[in-house]
Amino acid sequence: MSNTRFTVDDLKRILSEGSGEPEGVGLREDTVDTEFTEIGYDSLALLETNSRIEREYGLRLDEELLETTTTPRALIRLVNDQLTSA
Amino acid sequence: MTATVVVTGLGVAAPNGLGAEDYWNAVLRGVSGIDRLTRFDPTPYPATLAGEITGFDASASLPGRLLPQTDRMTQLALVGADCAFADAGVRPAELPEYDMGVVTASSSGGFEFGQNELRNLWAKGNEYVSAYQSFAWFYAVNSGQISIRNGMRGPSGVVVSDQAGGLDAVAQARRQIRKGTPLMMSGGIDASLCPWGWAALITSGRLSTGVDPATAYLPFDGRAAGHVPGEGGALLVLEDAEAALTRAAPHIYGEVAGYGATFDPAPGSGREPGLRAAIERALEDAGTRPAEVDVVFADAAALPELDRVEVEAITAVFGPRGVPVTAPKTTTGRLYSGAAALDLATALLAMRDDVIPPTTGVRLAEDYDIDLVTGAPRLLAPLRTALVLARGQGGFNSAVLVREFRGHRG
Numbered sequence: 205m206s207n208t209r210f211t212v213d214d215l216k217r218i219l220s221e222g223s224g225e226p227e228g229v230g231l232r233e234d235t236v237d238t239e240f241t242e243i244g245y246d247s248l249a250l251l252e253t254n255s256r257i258e259r260e261y262g263l264r265l266d267e268e269l270l271e272t273t274t275t276p277r278a279l280i281r282l283v284n285d286q287l288t289s290a
Numbered sequence: 291m292t293a294t295v296v297v298t299g300l301g302v303a304a305p306n307g308l309g310a311e312d313y314w315n316a317v318l319r320g321v322s323g324i325d326r327l328t329r330f331d332p333t334p335y336p337a338t339l340a341g342e343i344t345g346f347d348a349s350a351s352l353p354g355r356l357l358p359q360t361d362r363m364t365q366l367a368l369v370g371a372d373c374a375f376a377d378a379g380v381r382p383a384e385l386p387e388y389d390m391g392v393v394t395a396s397s398s399g400g401f402e403f404g405q406n407e408l409r410n411l412w413a414k415g416n417e418y419v420s421a422y423q424s425f426a427w428f429y430a431v432n433s434g435q436i437s438i439r440n441g442m443r444g445p446s447g448v449v450v451s452d453q454a455g456g457l458d459a460v461a462q463a464r465r466q467i468r469k470g471t472p473l474m475m476s477g478g479i480d481a482s483l484c485p486w487g488w489a490a491l492i493t494s495g496r497l498s499t500g501v502d503p504a505t506a507y508l509p510f511d512g513r514a515a516g517h518v519p520g521e522g523g524a525l526l527v528l529e530d531a532e533a534a535l536t537r538a539a540p541h542i543y544g545e546v547a548g549y550g551a552t553f554d555p556a557p558g559s560g561r562e563p564g565l566r567a568a569i570e571r572a573l574e575d576a577g578t579r580p581a582e583v584d585v586v587f588a589d590a591a592a593l594p595e596l597d598r599v600e601v602e603a604i605t606a607v608f609g610p611r612g613v614p615v616t617a618p619k620t621t622t623g624r625l626y627s628g629a630a631a632l633d634l635a636t637a638l639l640a641m642r643d644d645v646i647p648p649t650t651g652v653r654l655a656e657d658y659d660i661d662l663v664t665g666a667p668r669l670l671a672p673l674r675t676a677l678v679l680a681r682g683q684g685g686f687n688s689a690v691l692v693r694e695f696r697g698h699r700g
Contacts, residue, residue, distance in 0.1 A: 222420070225354030244355060252421035259417045 210261065210283040212236060215276055218256045223249035236277040243276075250279075257283055295464045295546045296695050298539040299378025299527030300635045301370035303479055305341030305520050305622045309373060313632075314639045317647040318667050322621040324503045324518050329483050337497040339506050340483050341520025341623030359422035360435060361400025363481035363521070367432040368439055370479050370525040375440070378527040379540045380473070382440040391444030391471050392437045393463045394525070395455025395478030395627035396429040397682075401487035403427055408486070436475055436525075444471040452682025453589070454551070456523065456630030457690045461549040463528050472533040477631030481521035491519050494683060496593060504651050507624075509590035509617050510597050510662055512655040517592045520619075523628020524635040531697050543638035547675075548576025548691035564687040565589075565679065566603035572677065572689035573607070580608045583691070584670060585646050585663075587633045587678040590617035590624075600679070601658045610659040614668060618647040630680035630688070637676035637692055644671035 216231045226244025229235060235243055240250055254265055263286050273279045300310040305323025307313030316323070323341045332338040348365035349357060356368065371392075375382060382390060404427040410418040425431050430448035437446050445466045449458040456478045463476035482491070491497060498516035500506030507518040534542055550571025552564030573580060586608070589600055604615060618636055619625070625632060640646055646668040654662045674694040681687050 220354075222358060223355060224358045227353055227355070248359075248421050248424070249355075255417060255421060 209287050210280055212276065212280065215280055218260070219245060219249065219253055222252040222256050231276055236280070237275050239274050240276065261287065263287070293468050294531035294697065295467045295528055296531045296534050297526050297543040297546065297638055297692070298529050298534050298541055299374040299380065300543065300638065301372070301374030301377065301525040302632065302635055303343055303346070303366045303370050303522040304632060305343050305522055308343065308346060310377065310635060310639065314636070317618045317621055317636065318645065320621065320648055320650045322503060322650060323520065324506065324621070324623055327483065330485050332488070335488060335492065336499050337492060338501060339498070339503055339518045341518060341522070342483060343522050356435070358420070359426055361403035361426050361431070363400055363479055364426070364432050364435050366481055366522065367394065367479040367525065368435055370523070371436045371440065371475055374475065374525045374527045377541065380527060382442060385473065387441050387443040389444060389471060390440070390442035390473045390475070391463070391466050392433040392442050392446040392475045393449065393459045393466065394433045394436070394476065395449050395451070395459040395631065396432065397450065397452050397455060397480055397626040398482055398487065398490065399429045400427045400431060401482035401490070402484040405484050405486035432479065442475065451686040452684060453624065453626055453629050454680045454682035454686035454688040455627040456632070456634065457549070457678060457680050457688035458551060460526065460528065460546060460631070460634060460690060461551070464546050464549065467528060467530050472530045474528045475525055476528055477523060477525040477634070478627035479523035479525065480626040480628040483519070483521050496591070496683070498592070507592055507620055508652050509588065509592040509620065509649070510601065510654055510658050510660070511652045514592040514594055514597055518623040520623025520625045521628070522622065522632065523625050524631040526631065526635065531695065535697060542695045544641055544692045545695045546690060547693045548572040548574070548578060549689070550575060551686070551688045554685035554687065563599045563603070564685070565599060565681065566606050568687040568689045569603060569607050569677065569679065572691045576691040576693065578675060578691055578693070580612070583608065583613055583675050583677050584673045585637070585640065585676045586613050586615045587637050587676060588615050588617045589679045589681045590619055591681065596681070597658070601660050605659055611661040613661065614646055614663050614670065615660045616646050616663040617649045620650045620652065630678060633678045633680070634690060634692065637678050641673050641676060641692070641694060644673045645669050646673070
């Protein structure tokens with residue numbers, strides 16, 4: 205993962221800035237495979253998060269791929285794939 | 291279905307007191323929350339005074355996830371609802387979701403949130419507008435967020451009728467209880483003291499341009515020249531009386547006994563304004579004679595023409611100086627959708643303590659033949675029945691009669 209430019213910490217910061225801190229543990233290294241809804245972020249929070257990622261990293265995330273992206277690990281991978289191919 | 295509907299919990303957010311008891315103590319002492327605006331610099335505007343709530347820290351009372359998606363009015367409303375539930379001794383998580391609903395009033399939605407996102411739109415571009423703008427500005431957002439936070443899935447909605455809304459919402463909540471929902475949260479909390487909200491309020495032409503907080507808002511006074519806006523309001527837990535008795539509710543503040551609402555005739559028609567008819571309908575609905583009413587909480591527009599209309603409506607129903615009248619909103623400013631809900635809470639506290647809070651700072655104009663309670667609180671025991679009046683810009687008139695609950699306990 206040497207080309208990883210978008211990390212768990214980046215996602216955690218963006219989630220928090222756009223949608224606030226959830227109750228419970230939220231996003232950590234050990235919850236990257238937990239569904240977003242389970243760690244306290246609903247679909248609107250993800251919409252806001254994706255919008256923030258796009259403008260911060262200068263990307264356009266594929267909406268169809270986003271619909272099937274339900275865990276932090278999957279979203280981080282999707283963003284890094286796009287960053288690498290860009 | 292005409293089940294008796296009672297108020298069992300109060301949540302108050304007012305410029306002169308956060309929480310029902312702090313507010314009530316301030317009102318009885320005539321302490322005002324009106325002062326020069328501090329939320330933004332009002333210097334460029336013709337009106338510079340407001341009733342601001344100070345010392346409210348949303349982050350201390352609400353989950354972090356709610357903060358980026360809520361306007362100030364919604365944050366105040368969520369905390370107000372928590373206070374009302376606590377006062378009522380109700381834990382909503384323990385009740386069936388469909389047995390609880392929410393009907394609040396709104397006048398303009400979440401202005402400050404909307405202003406920030408509009409600024410993002412024109413200063414940075416549409417990709418900078420928060421996804422939460424989709425609902426954070428919306429009229430119904432307080433009802434929605436209260437419903438979600440407390441798991442209340444019964445009949446819910448919003449009423450938009452400017453300052454009459456606080457009463458119209460409570461009437462709608464009463465209807466839902468009579469149709470079978472045992473508990474409703476109702477009332478209104480408003481807050482639009484930001485530059486965009488201020489500009490919108492100024493367009494009403496009804497704001498006072500006075501700069502002295504003690505004399506800027508003087509309803510029924512010969513010096514009346516408009517009102518001072520404020521933020522806040524009240525949320526009330528309403529219940530079916532039988533249900534409240536069955537669960538041994540800690541307080542039953544009173545019964546929502548009567549409601550009347552009318553709409554004014556078109557301007558220039560020469561026909562009588564609708565306020566008197568609204569009062570009469572509320573009395574009729576409650577089965578109460580005018581002589582049984584112990585106090586009237588006035589709408590108190592503080593514009594000579596509107597004050598005269600209100601004085602004429604009150605004297606037509608109750609006779610000259612036929613009933614004590616008061617407008618403690620002189621200490622908060624007019625709170626739009628929050629105003630009448632706060633007046634209802636105030637009326638219920640007045641009944642609890644057998645005392646009428648004063649209309650502060652006002653010298654009654656000589657040609658108004660009403661018994662206005664000014665200066666100091668007036669003790670009146672027993673104070674069993676209160677009438678609350680509210681008018682919304684555009685022709686809305688509403689009246690709610692609350693009275694002591696005389697049902698059986700246990």
